[in-house]
Amino acid sequence: MKKVIHTHGLAILVIFLVSLILILPQLITKGMVLGSDAVFHYNRFYDAAMQMKEGNFQHFISMYGFQQSGRIVNALYGPLIAYIQGLLVLISPSWFGYQVVSRFMIFVLSGISMYTFLNKAHIRSSLSCAGAIFYLTTFSIQYWTMRQGFSSWGAAILPLCLVPIVDMAEKKEFNWLELGILTALMFQTHVFTSLILILIYLPFFCYAFIKNPKKSQLLKKLACSIGLFFLLTLAIWVSFYMIYSTNTIADPFINQHMDRSAITSNGRYWLTTPIFLVVLLFGQLLTSVLLWKKYPPFIRLCSGTMLFFLILSTNIVPWNQLQGKELLIVDLIQFPFRFFVPVTIFLLLLACYTFQCYGKKNLFSMAILTAILAFSLGQVMLKTQEPMNEWNTEKRMVQTGRKHLFIQTTDKKELKKAVHSSDFTTLLTLVEKSTPDYLPIYQQNHKNNYRQYEQxxxxxxxxxxxxxxxxxxxxxxxxxxxxxxxxxxxxxxxxxxxxxxxxxxxxxxxxxxxxxxxxxxxxxxxxxxxxxRGSQQIIFPIALSMFSWIIALYILFKTKIGGKS
Missing domain, CATH: 2.60.40 (Immunoglobulin-like)
Incomplete structure (x- = not known):
């Protein structure tokens, strides 16, 4: 532990300080951002918080959130992370307090996650720290601030979950415990990002499998990782079976205009947050072409993977022709711009590698790097402050369209008071949304599910x-x-x-x-x-999963300390 603090302590401290700087404007101005997904997720977390506070645990139905309607959400949408977020709600004095605390937590988490990945990829500590700070300013993470998009929590831990690919490419090996734990952690956090994670693992594992002469040993390790993954996520699979086997469940939002959600269309802000990101992207693409023959296998694999996800995030893929065809995988994607998250991570890795190997380490280059980081931080702070200023001036209180959103007051001061109230139900009563995700469907007709929930x-x-x-x-x-x-x-x-x-x-x-x-x-x-019915049956899978988490993490810690794989 002393060695870790001595080697990485300064970088972690800087990440903490930058995270604090990013939330300072909100702390000072008391501005609030109610984005398009705020109402949905705040109901989820409030339900989990009140279950813990009052000791009335109910794994399946919502008893406190979602108008206390008894609908199922958390059991199918990251139950573990919902309870962690519920803890944040419990320690917060109000929804404003929760928003500030959760923003700070996601900045710290994503910064340390990115730093760990870059450090594992042999990027020197100071450059890894710079890459981690830049990552905080990208829309992959700021999506949580601007719209309360939950994929940002998946993006926050995705770099950490990419640590095994370094050993796959360089040692043609991997730690099966680490792989199983990290995949399960991502699945517990954000299902779609876990699918992206598996897509990333695939080429790196294939490379390791081809190059490693002990193929049967590698397959056994993979089987162990998969087995551990299912054990750590057992409660979710049991929940899915219990609910989906006896109900027809409404699908989450299906985007009928996916082509508009690409980074080459209305999703361009993913490229320009911060503005230096698009400069880095084009610069690195050109550099990769010029230096391809000099790149080691790991960097080549990273470059190819980045290009693959970059194409998926654009309209090079004919999304307008694929949408509306009832293709499960296409409906699951929803927004092509979400593929830009791994692009951002690999881009920062490649940029740091290029700078470290081919850039000059002098005062001028350090000054340029510092200026880029300072400008990026300034840009994102100004960008995130815009909706907060609109909140304070009462110009725009909710940063989303009024479709299926209901604000039960015309008094904007009442809304302001609600976000600072210690009674968390006040805001959830004043601002309601008819999101129909995971509702049971009993009649196959053309009645709008949103309207049905409203009515x-x-x-x-x-x-x-x-x-x-x-x-x-x-x-x-x-x-x-x-x-x-x-x-x-x-x-x-x-x-x-x-x-x-x-x-x-x-x-x-x-x-x-x-x-x-x-x-x-x-x-x-x-x-x-x-x-x-089934609330008692789920206790055993939950207990078994929790026990497995404790044992797996303990063994992983011991093997890491012992330097074994």
Missing amino acids: HILAINHQFKKYVKNHKLYVEWNANQAAKVKVPIVKYARTELTLNGKKLTDKDIVLTKIGSITVKQQVGKNSLSITF
Whole structure:
């Protein structure tokens, strides 16, 4: 540990200080950024936070977030990272506080992650630190600040997850424990980025397999890594099976205009944040052509991989012809600009390598490098300050279109007060969005899922009292007559409903397209309890996965200390 601090302590300290500088303007101005994905993710994290705070754990249904509707989100969308984010919510005084803390955390995490990868790739410490700082200024990471795009958390740990490719290319080997743990970590964080990670591993593993004479040994290690990966992510796979095997689930947002989301179209800001990124890109592409024969295998593989993802992020791929064809992989991609994340990482590695091997290490070059970093930091701070200024001047309070977004107040000061309130439900009540991801679909018709959620959940939710007790969600209301009533609760195949002491069967419930329910009320007080059958069954997979994480990390730590592979 002393050796690590002595060797890398200064670089890590600089990353911490730069991360602090990046959040200072927000701390000073008290500006807030409510991007397009803020409402969705803030509901996820609030649900996880309140489960931990009140001890009412429920792996599947949302009991606190998403209008306390009983819909399933976290079980299918990075449950581990949701609880980590929930912890950040718990230690924060308000949503503003959470936004500041989470921004600081993602900057530190991505900086250390990038520094670790560059250092592993034999880039000297000072240059690795510079590359890590530059990475903080790219849209791959700033996506979280500007729009609360969760792929930034995948981008934050992606460089760390690329550490094994160095040994694959140079030693034709890899640490199977490390590979399994890092892949599982990414899968727990962001599923789409984990698919990108596997695509990156593929050419490097193939190279190692071709060059290594002990092929059977390498395949055994790969099998062990895959086995460990499934063990560490067991709870997610069990959740997927339990939910998808008995329900038809609404797909996440399918982009019908993917061609507009490429970096050569409306996604150009990925190239120009910061502006020196596009300069680096064209400069490095030219350099790679000129120096290709001098490059070692690792750098060649990195260059080829970068070019592959660069092409995928542009309209060289005919996205306009592929979209709308019900191709699962195309629908999963959603936004081609997300392929630019690995391009950014490999570009910084290649630029640092080129500078280290072919650049002159003198005062002038150091001054140029420092100026580029300072300019990039300044540019991104000004860019991120724009929406915060719009918040403070009340010019634009929410940085997204009003489609399917509902702000339940015309008083902008009330909205400002909500983000600084210690009552986290205030903002989630004032700003609602009808995102239908992971809702159950019971009817195959052309009714818009967003509109259905607006009509059957958002529009009537205020008419009911909801609370959580003993790991169950309760809904209460009073009625003047015995009649059928729409209740803003979502039912899945395993959702169990008990109304006024009677367990409801399918015959007692009328379901809408998205699974919201209609039941028969009684005169006077009505009480409906909601739970999920299978909540006890998931405890064992969760416990086994958590135990496996502890053991795997301990063994990896011991092997790293012992210098074994």
